[in-house]
Amino acid sequence: MKKDILASVIIPTYKRPDYLKGAILSLYKQNTSDFEIVAVDNDADPKIEKLVKSLAKKSNIPTIYVPEPNLGFHLALHAGAKKAKGQLLIFTNDDVTFDKNYVRAYINAFNKYPEMAAAGAPIKLKFEENPPGWLKDLMGKDKIFTPYSYMEPYDKFHLSPKGFFFETSMGIRKEILFKLGGFNPELFGDLRVGDGETGLNRKLWQNRLLIGYIYDAIIYHHTFKSRMTIDYLMARFKGEGSCDIYALLQKYYEKDAFNLVSFSFSLLLLNFKAWIGHLFLFGKIKALPLKIKLQTARTLAQFEYLHRFRTDSKLRNMVLKKNWLS
Numbered sequence: 001m002k003k004d005i006l007a008s009v010i011i012p013t014y015k016r017p018d019y020l021k022g023a024i025l026s027l028y029k030q031n032t033s034d035f036e037i038v039a040v041d042n043d044a045d046p047k048i049e050k051l052v053k054s055l056a057k058k059s060n061i062p063t064i065y066v067p068e069p070n071l072g073f074h075l076a077l078h079a080g081a082k083k084a085k086g087q088l089l090i091f092t093n094d095d096v097t098f099d100k101n102y103v104r105a106y107i108n109a110f111n112k113y114p115e116m117a118a119a120g121a122p123i124k125l126k127f128e129e130n131p132p133g134w135l136k137d138l139m140g141k142d143k144i145f146t147p148y149s150y151m152e153p154y155d156k157f158h159l160s161p162k163g164f165f166f167e168t169s170m171g172i173r174k175e176i177l178f179k180l181g182g183f184n185p186e187l188f189g190d191l192r193v194g195d196g197e198t199g200l201n202r203k204l205w206q207n208r209l210l211i212g213y214i215y216d217a218i219i220y221h222h223t224f225k226s227r228m229t230i231d232y233l234m235a236r237f238k239g240e241g242s243c244d245i246y247a248l249l250q251k252y253y254e255k256d257a258f259n260l261v262s263f264s265f266s267l268l269l270l271n272f273k274a275w276i277g278h279l280f281l282f283g284k285i286k287a288l289p290l291k292i293k294l295q296t297a298r299t300l301a302q303f304e305y306l307h308r309f310r311t312d313s314k315l316r317n318m319v320l321k322k323n324w325l326s
Helices: 017-027 046-056 073-083 102-112 133-139 174-179 196-206 230-252 260-270 272-280 290-311 313-319
Strands: 007-013 035-041 063-067 088-092 096-098 116-120 123-127 158-160 169-173 210-213 219-223
Touching (some): 007 017, 007 073, 017 096, 046 063, 063 073, 073 088, 073 174, 088 102, 102 116
Parallel strands (some): 007 088
Antiparallel strands (some): 116 169
């Protein structure tokens, strides 16, 4: 008798066969088999298809290959969601490995709390090599560090209408994801548009849906040497700046004739400290303290996004789109 698939673990990948293989093999060691693996290839590469199908022969856990040639991380997540058979969708990345109780913890929590719409879980960092001192200082003892999707905020189960997750490890009921219109895709190739995981969190908050934190669904996010650089963090903060503006435009633009000039002025005040430092140093960003440097990068990206929104009709139409799964 064929077992029911209770959950679908969706892994997007792009030109990283070794990491994808490691993630899939890690899932084969789970202490439950009531799930399927959906590997979504954002390159539609026959070599990746061959890899996934060869791995599938080594396990009784259904493992399917889904090509998504349209470049974009969230487009890949949506492609996986459409093919998934499970009513619980677990989204993750290809550069991770899993505690053996990972999937069971998600399934058990969603069964125990039928009112829970979505959930996040602990994301522990596994550094490729010892991080530099400046990075340790920047991260400090915080329990959340957005650029690396690190989070360990609680040591027990937590359920709240203001909960949150990172897409490196998140679960959501399939019907709710489709009802909310999915993620607002961040990237279409090199074109930055939406606010991704942040936007989906906001959709859940706006609908007063409960988000859980499943403390025993542990994942390890592998952090490469190439990501332990100031340039990498600058790029991440720029992305966050664009996401900030996208969210505000989605919320206000059509409703009350959003005034871009007025909002630009409020941005200037909000980021006063970073901008004053930038102006006094005549644009020499390298001389700024790191936190101010990162905030300045975020602010510059906000203004750049506003300018693009004002001048690019294609971007405007994409920003104002509400449903990416229909």
